[in-house]
Amino acid sequence: MKYSKYFKLFVILLLVVDLAGCESFVRKFTRKKKQEGPTEELVLVPEEYKDTRTAEAKYREHFTYWKAWQDELVESLLMNKSLKKRVDCAEQALKHLSELKPLLIAKKQQELSGYLARLADLRDMISDDTYGTNNHFYRNKAENIRRNVLQHFSYPGIGKSVR
Numbered sequence: 001m002k003y004s005k006y007f008k009l010f011v012i013l014l015l016v017v018d019l020a021g022c023e024s025f026v027r028k029f030t031r032k033k034k035q036e037g038p039t040e041e042l043v044l045v046p047e048e049y050k051d052t053r054t055a056e057a058k059y060r061e062h063f064t065y066w067k068a069w070q071d072e073l074v075e076s077l078l079m080n081k082s083l084k085k086r087v088d089c090a091e092q093a094l095k096h097l098s099e100l101k102p103l104l105i106a107k108k109q110q111e112l113s114g115y116l117a118r119l120a121d122l123r124d125m126i127s128d129d130t131y132g133t134n135n136h137f138y139r140n141k142a143e144n145i146r147r148n149v150l151q152h153f154s155y156p157g158i159g160k161s162v163r
Contacts, residue, residue, distance in 0.1 A: 058103055060155055063153070067150070072092075073086065077135045078135075080135055093119060094116065103162055105161050115145060115149055122138060
């Protein structure tokens with residue numbers, strides 16, 4: 001009898017709560033609709049930006065990149081880093097050194113072609129030497145190329161030969 005009284009009270013309380021509802025509880029867990037905001041217009045025609053740098057600025061930039069990659073190549077040969085790292089350094093150094101060529105006058109272009117050929121040969125030798133058995137020899141060649149290019153093509157000495 002005692003339990004039936006509590007049971008009736010519990011059922012009545014449950015009915016009162018159910019009839020009154022708990023709107024804030026329901027509102028808390030219902031998904032809200034997405035709000036339609038302003039949409040951005042798509043760019044249909046891309047703009048091409050012209051390179052406004054002077055030949056001098058381009059030369060300095062590529063020369064600096066070449067120097068950094070050449071130093072990295074020498075270091076990777078000295079530290080016996082992976083083949084992929086050595087070849088990548090050589091390719092990047094060759095790429096930036098070749099970017100200097102069209103910025104120079106014809107006489108200096110021919111002089112630079114020799115160094116480009118030497119660097120390309122060095123890159124090929126490094127990529128063929130999978131285990132890095134001749135890294136000491138390659139490092140000496142890379143340092144020699146670096147020293148000669150710095151001597152003959154650094155900007156203060158070549159300033160008048162840039163187009």
